[in-house]
Amino acid sequence: MSHWGAAGSARTEPYSAGHVFAVPPMLARPALCRPNNRLVPPRVNGRTRAERADARRPLDRPFTNAPGGSIRPVNSLVAALDVGGTSMKAGLIDRSGRVQAEIRRATGVEHGPRAVVDGIVGLAQELVDTAGAAAAGVGLCVPGTVDSATGIARHAVNLGWTDVPFAALVSERTGLPAVLAHDVRTAVLAEARIGAGVGAGSMFFVAIGTGIAGGYARDGEVDDGAAGLAGEIGHLVVIPDGPPCQCGNRGCLEAVASASRISTRYGALTGRTGVSAQRIAELVVAGEPAAGQIWAEAIDALADALAAATVLIDPGTFVIGGGLSLAGPTLIDPLAKALAGRLTFRSAPPLRPSTLGDRAGMLGAALRAWDLVDSAAVVS
Numbered sequence: 001m002s003h004w005g006a007a008g009s010a011r012t013e014p015y016s017a018g019h020v021f022a023v024p025p026m027l028a029r030p031a032l033c034r035p036n037n038r039l040v041p042p043r044v045n046g047r048t049r050a051e052r053a054d055a056r057r058p059l060d061r062p063f064t065n066a067p068g069g070s071i072r073p074v075n076s077l078v079a080a081l082d083v084g085g086t087s088m089k090a091g092l093i094d095r096s097g098r099v100q101a102e103i104r105r106a107t108g109v110e111h112g113p114r115a116v117v118d119g120i121v122g123l124a125q126e127l128v129d130t131a132g133a134a135a136a137g138v139g140l141c142v143p144g145t146v147d148s149a150t151g152i153a154r155h156a157v158n159l160g161w162t163d164v165p166f167a168a169l170v171s172e173r174t175g176l177p178a179v180l181a182h183d184v185r186t187a188v189l190a191e192a193r194i195g196a197g198v199g200a201g202s203m204f205f206v207a208i209g210t211g212i213a214g215g216y217a218r219d220g221e222v223d224d225g226a227a228g229l230a231g232e233i234g235h236l237v238v239i240p241d242g243p244p245c246q247c248g249n250r251g252c253l254e255a256v257a258s259a260s261r262i263s264t265r266y267g268a269l270t271g272r273t274g275v276s277a278q279r280i281a282e283l284v285v286a287g288e289p290a291a292g293q294i295w296a297e298a299i300d301a302l303a304d305a306l307a308a309a310t311v312l313i314d315p316g317t318f319v320i321g322g323g324l325s326l327a328g329p330t331l332i333d334p335l336a337k338a339l340a341g342r343l344t345f346r347s348a349p350p351l352r353p354s355t356l357g358d359r360a361g362m363l364g365a366a367l368r369a370w371d372l373v374d375s376a377a378v379v380s
């Protein structure tokens, strides 16, 4: 669930606006539309898109009456892909959120952005082919800046692309409706509907890993904000003129309290570089002073940011995910105490650890795909 990429991992071979992946004007519609993109071969496995779609639509496909009067196939599956800077988590997932098949594969950033895009689209096709007649749609989530309304991945530093119309490319290749969204906001959706946020009404999700990102959901729906960037709590300034952040600002939460920065700051203090944040958490429990100091600084910064979020949006709960959340009570307990200490006229929202872990993005992509399938069923 990385975002913005790790330092030094940025690649310089982007897709550009004038490239063959440039977005046709017709794509200024939701992701169901399919472009006449010349890069996509008209035939896959010797079949056109229409022929492939027909192959997945046998006459004896079981149907049932669904709420709202639409007709939906029974036992159908969506393909879901969560694309990270290191690996892709993908699966075939049924309507109740059960993972029927799962695969993890290296993203392969070392092969360049074109190969990464081809790998993502190819994996989507593999999943759909595996599902056969049961395939109903495809959901994808990727890091970086995403225009979910048009299904276009605008920019991802660590994956090196610019303006890739993933939803259209996957839809064209598979013959199925496809939807694209931001990875963390997709994880937010899953935690809100089927994870730690269930029953909370509203929740603010914070993913603390290589970077720090977040998102807000109410009643099972994510609010992406006007520019699709709502919830970027990692770039809230918690130390004015503090350490530089990848975003260009200084003193952002991410520059102080992300797992990677905890490791870096511990190395600067002790001379022991390369110690993981997970190991540092163990050293905190063991009572090592340097680890305790770095950890406390991170907790302070996180509490400042959560206090600001509490005052501004009053969430029913915070859900803490990402790699650092694996520290469990070593993170959650002091953070909850520090948060409560910063709030004067109100109580603090509870802090819950993620229940979906690193599957949250994939499951959220599946939920978005089901939303798209359902909306298409209602329209048709």
Ligand SMILES: [Zn+2]
Pocket: 234, 235, 236, 245, 246, 247, 248, 249, 252, 254
């Ligand atoms: Zn920043």
